Amino acid sequence: MRSDLVRRVVVAVCAVLAVVGAFVGSGAAGGTPIQEAAGGALSADATLLAPAGPAFSIWSAIYLGLIGYAVWQLLPAQSREGDSARRQRTLGYPVAATLVLNAAWILSVQAGLLAVSAVVIVVLLVALLVAFVLxxxxxxxxxxxxxxxxxxxxxxxxxxxxxxxxxxNITALLTACGFDGWGLAPDAWGVTIVVVAGVAGLGLAVFGAGRLAPTASLAWGLVWVAVSRTTGELVSGAVATAAVVTATALVVATVIIRVVAVARERSALGLASSAANPPTR
Structure with missing residues (x-):
C-alpha cells in the first residue's frame, strides 16, 4: 500500500532528523553543547533537579534504538499483512512526531529559547505517553x-x-524566571518534584504491567540527579537522598508488578488451555 510506504519513509526521515539534531546538540558540529546552551540553564549545577553530565549518555542507547526501529520498520516484512504490520501502522506517525519534537527541543535550546524548550518538551512528553499507551x-x-x-x-x-x-527543564525555566518557591525551601521543592517523578514512574509501571524500560531510564536519571547533588557545586543531601530512595523504590515496585503480571498471564494461559482441552475419562 502506498500509504504504508509513505509512513515508513516519514519515520525513517524523522529518525535521521533527530540524529542530526542530536549531533548538533552535542556540540560536535560546532554548536553549543546542551549543558552550555541557554546561558547554562540546563547545566548539572544550574538547579537541584539537573542530573550529572554522564546521565546524558543514555541518549546513545535511545538513539540507537530509534535508528534500529526506523530501519526495521522499513524492511519488507513490515509491509506484509499481519499483526506486526498493523501494529506499525498504529505506531508509525506517533513515534515520528516524537522524533520531530525532539529535534525541535534541541534547536530551541540551542537558540537560547528556554521557555519555548519547556513547552516543546512537555508536548514531547505527551506524545511519548500516547506512543507508550499504543x-x-x-x-x-x-x-x-x-x-x-x-x-x-x-x-x-x-x-x-x-x-x-x-x-x-521546567525547573530550569522557573529558576531562570526568578521563582522564589512561594516561601517553600528549594530543598523541599526538589524533594517534592523527585517524588512526583517517582509516582509518575509507578503509574507507568502499573499501566505497562511492569515494563522495565521506562523504570530503568527514569531511575537512571534520578540516580544521576543524586550524584550531581553530592559531587557538584549545588549540594543538597535531601534531594540526593530522595532521588536514591525514589529510584530504588520504583525499581523494586516495578519488578514486583512484573512478577505478578507474568504469574497472572501464565495462570490465564493455563486456564484457557484446560478449558480448550478438558480431561477425558
Missing amino acids: VVRTRRRGQGVIESVLVDGTVGLYLGWVCVATAA
Whole structure:
C-alpha cells in the first residue's frame, strides 16, 4: 500500500532528523553543547533537579534504538499483512512526531529559547505517553525479541528519560524566571518534584504491567540527579537522598508488578488451555 510506504519513509526521515539534531546538540558540529546552551540553564549545577553530565549518555542507547526501529520498520516484512504490520501502522506517525519534537527541543535550546524548550518538551512528553499507551495496547503475546527491543524497549526508555528531562527543564525555566518557591525551601521543592517523578514512574509501571524500560531510564536519571547533588557545586543531601530512595523504590515496585503480571498471564494461559482441552475419562 502506498500509504504504508509513505509512513515508513516519514519515520525513517524523522529518525535521521533527530540524529542530526542530536549531533548538533552535542556540540560536535560546532554548536553549543546542551549543558552550555541557554546561558547554562540546563547545566548539572544550574538547579537541584539537573542530573550529572554522564546521565546524558543514555541518549546513545535511545538513539540507537530509534535508528534500529526506523530501519526495521522499513524492511519488507513490515509491509506484509499481519499483526506486526498493523501494529506499525498504529505506531508509525506517533513515534515520528516524537522524533520531530525532539529535534525541535534541541534547536530551541540551542537558540537560547528556554521557555519555548519547556513547552516543546512537555508536548514531547505527551506524545511519548500516547506512543507508550499504543505500544502497550498493541503488544502481542509471543511477538519477536527484535520487535520487543526496538519497539517496546525503545519507546519505554525514551519515555522514562524524558520524564526526568521534563522535570529538569521546567525547573530550569522557573529558576531562570526568578521563582522564589512561594516561601517553600528549594530543598523541599526538589524533594517534592523527585517524588512526583517517582509516582509518575509507578503509574507507568502499573499501566505497562511492569515494563522495565521506562523504570530503568527514569531511575537512571534520578540516580544521576543524586550524584550531581553530592559531587557538584549545588549540594543538597535531601534531594540526593530522595532521588536514591525514589529510584530504588520504583525499581523494586516495578519488578514486583512484573512478577505478578507474568504469574497472572501464565495462570490465564493455563486456564484457557484446560478449558480448550478438558480431561477425558
